[in-house]
Amino acid sequence: MKLMQLYASLKPELQAIEDQMARTVTSDLPILSETSLHLLKAGGKRIRPVLVLLAGKFGDYSLETLKKVAVPLELIHMATLVHDDVIDDADTRRGQLTVKSKWDNRIAMYTGDYIYAKALTVVTELDKPRVHQILSGTIVQVCIGEMEQIRDFFNVDQSIRNYLRRIRRKTALLIAISCQLGAVATGAPANICNALYSFGYNLGMNFQIMDDLLDLCGTEKAIGKPPGSDLRQGNITLPVLYALREDSIRDRLLTEIEAIKQSDGRADSSAAVKLVRSSKGVQEAERMADRYIAKALKALDSLPNIPAKRNLTDIARFVAKRSY
Amino acid sequence: MKLMQLYASLKPELQAIEDQMARTVTSDLPILSETSLHLLKAGGKRIRPVLVLLAGKFGDYSLETLKKVAVPLELIHMATLVHDDVIDDADTRRGQLTVKSKWDNRIAMYTGDYIYAKALTVVTELDKPRVHQILSGTIVQVCIGEMEQIRDFFNVDQSIRNYLRRIRRKTALLIAISCQLGAVATGAPANICNALYSFGYNLGMNFQIMDDLLDLCGTEKAIGKPPGSDLRQGNITLPVLYALREDSIRDRLLTEIEAIKQSDGRADSSAAVKLVRSSKGVQEAERMADRYIAKALKALDSLPNIPAKRNLTDIARFVAKRSY
Secondary structure (H helix, E strand, O other): OHHHHHHHHOHHHHHHHHHHHHHHHOOOOHHHHHHHHHHHHOOOOOHHHHHHHHHHOOOOOOHHHHHHHHHHHHHHHHHHHHHHHHHHOOOEEOOEEOHHHHOOHHHHHHHHHHHHHHHHHHHOOOOOHHHHHHHHHHHHHHHHHHHHHHHHOOOOOOOHHHHHHHHHHHHHHHHHHHHHHHHHHOOOOHHHHHHHHHHHHHHHHHHHHHHHHHHHHOOHHHHOOOOOHHHHOOOOOHHHHHHOOOHHHHHHHHHHHHHHHHOOOOOOOHHHHHHHHHOOHHHHHHHHHHHHHHHHHHHHOOOOOOHHHHHHHHHHHHHHOOOO | OHHHHHHHHOHHHHHHHHHHHHHHHOOOOHHHHHHHHHHHHOOOOOHHHHHHHHHHOOOOOOHHHHHHHHHHHHHHHHHHHHHHHHHHOOOEEOOEEOHHHHOOHHHHHHHHHHHHHHHHHHHOOOOOHHHHHHHHHHHHHHHHHHHHHHHHOOOOOOOHHHHHHHHHHHHHHHHHHHHHHHHHHOOOOHHHHHHHHHHHHHHHHHHHHHHHHHHHHOOHHHHOOOOOHHHHOOOOOHHHHHHOOOHHHHHHHHHHHHHHHHOOOOOOOHHHHHHHHHOOHHHHHHHHHHHHHHHHHHHHOOOOOOHHHHHHHHHHHHHHOOOO
């Protein structure tokens, strides 16, 4: 409820960001406009723009400046999704056909490249080298994270540290810098920028762990696809890694995962999902997620008591809520 | 000969750029270092770094500054090649296995993304927003050019203007800004930057037309693959478009191209190649290429008479030489 109020109060700014995103990806080549706008229309929570706007309240707030951070961040996120869908061979996302499914893999690859490049043209309008450096450095980390995900497919021997490092790159960093850059771009003091980065980082870690839990514990209706899709594609997530540590579960779970691997993703993962759910893995992953959200909230302590601080707290509490 | 002397005289600077490129793409993720260094080792003429260095002689020459332009430009070029190889389903390039062939398409996609992102981290070290703007704007055009190429596969009705616009984006712009940014980054006056841009643009147009001619008229030894590979993948180039304008050739050539299209690229394109060679298409494309090189040389007129001007003239003459 609080979150809906927040979205409502930010509506004009979010709409301005949405418009700028649409203008940015509109090309004189119809196919690129079509694929890009198709992605935009699919929507999303626009969590990165919301965080940029709120972080901007801690500096010298300017929508014009913040747009030049929020638009590229959300577009870069979208570009990674398009490439992800190629890798994952995904036909739908958020209930819409993916670009690779509605068009093809080649078009999806270049659409990703194009959106990514367009995103960068927006940020170059900002005369802040530090913003460019943070952004480009993070994109490199995201790429490494994507590649780690491929490398780690079906690797049942990976450590939990390995999982955490991967989701840090894949998810948490882009959320961390959404908070950080909103503050940096509006000239907030360094200690505030750092606190916001820390908030975003821990929020992002929680976010990905909760997402991985949802894929195992959610209903088909809530997820939009049958549970266990991560396992079907070989993505070994935190609850699975914890479950593999249980002697009474490990061997049966390994057998199931091996069967999925051998079947090239066409197998049913429901037996594996059931095993993980019956283990302590879910609870332990939840505990880890809780620790991250506590750290996120802690990072807010040092921030001045402006309404945006309250909003960030609300967002953290909402993200951390179990939706399964 | 002159060109070999030029390369020899630039050797320390080119080596410094090569080292920086290797350092830039070295990652803590072995697979990314492997794929990226595999690409680097395949070599290439490094024409973009050479142009950056020469253009820098017209400003306040600084290798440190020029490296931050040359490295990203060459890396971005490499990133587009990796993605091209996915699209073209190419197994070798410069006699080496491509990333998509030695590893796979997914790895190639992320390797391209990664090299591209790494390239941008280098340029952000340069506190020149204008350089960032020119670079990111050009990358967008390159992406559009790549997509146009897919769109135009097997389109025998495309205009010559359409072809020229495509190669402008696909090839000429990155060469144009190599010249321009070398001068911009070292603070050369605007009229010099513009003249160098114009030189590079016309050189790049010539370069691509000559490359397209080579694919039709070269020997298998010179090209490194059987002639006609453009046609086999549906890429309709300038000599083919001219040949299609000849009444005595058109129908037979259309039939051959249609056969290639129907065979999904597995057909022999030698009959089509023979038809184009027997037409006036080759000569007309050569004339067009000559016009671009004349314009490139003309653009140099206004530049001060320093040795670099002589070097650029030599490069233009060398690129324009028929190697078939």
